[in-house]
Amino acid sequence: MSKKMNNSSIVFILLSAVFFMMGCGGDYIPKPNGYIRFDLPEHEYKTLKDSCPYSFEIGTYSVIEQVNAQEPCWKNVFIKPTRGRIHLSYKAVNNNLKMLLEDAHSMVYGHTVKADAIEEQVFLKPGRRVYGVLYEIKGDAASNIQFVATDSVNHYLRGALYFRAAPNKDSLAPLVKFARKDIEHLIETLHWE
Template sequence: MKLYRKLSILLFLLIAFTAISCKKKYTPKPKAYYRIDFPAKEYQNWNSDFPYSFDLLSMAKIEKDASKGAEKYWLNIQYPDYRATIHLSYKTVDNNLEEYLEDSRKMAYKHSIVADAIAEQVYFNDTNKVYGMIYRIKGNAASSVQFIATDSTSHFLRGALYFREHPNQDSLAPVIQFIDKDIVRLMESLKWE
């Protein structure tokens, strides 16, 4: 009787395992993101009654910064298709360049809490007297690229790229790379008026 019971249990387990293993295996699908098509880049020179001018991607839109506390020469460069904005703030240098540089560095490094890394790229253009720094912030930070430009005597310009989306490095990476090239072009074409 004991042998019969053991064989019955063994047979039951064998049938149960066979029935369970016959089901189709489930494999989770990898996470996917929308494909983003980028237009060919065409630039135009943006020049106004501001103390600076630069080349701007033709699809980008310039708006005067209307936020509380905004100053006269502050701008927002909008990328409506990508829900992105480069916030530009301009200051006149009056023996306070060190203060502006340190404030900008602190603002970039505030993202170090969530950043995987922050890469700094020094920028020099002796012809146009533009000297600066580009901060590329890796990871799920609110601002992926920040930059500063100055002539070290009279002008100081700071920019920061923000998205109107929850920061997700994986899905935003192609757009960040696309706009990063525009930021480099802005720095290369920047002229003080």
């Protein structure tokens, strides 16, 4: 009797395995990778004005972080909804504008290893003496947006957007788009003191 049980158990197991293998027929369609959906707020702005020789507007959802005691006008703008930071570096121009601009250019184009493209947008605001370039670095670069602004005589401000995440152009795209609008607004509202 135990032989019969064993044989019927084996037959049952084999038939079950065949049934499950046959039941998985049909064409398999791979699903695309999904990305997190971000609920980002409307863009609203407030003026940042402190002891530094510049002022501009940042998002009401953003926070200013002091980063260097020796350089009090080097700041981070932490954009809370995106968890991204715009690293700002201010320098007084002292017959060194060409060098500062060349440094910024080399920092931007140092990303060409990972960049698919680098687009430049020029900002000219002669009434406020603001001249700048915004660089959008497309692809899986560490910094997707960088900019420089100057009055070409006394002031120089450089900014770079970073996220604390592995570079992935697809998943970061909505955050970069949101931050770009804030950065463009920052440049548009920049005033030298």
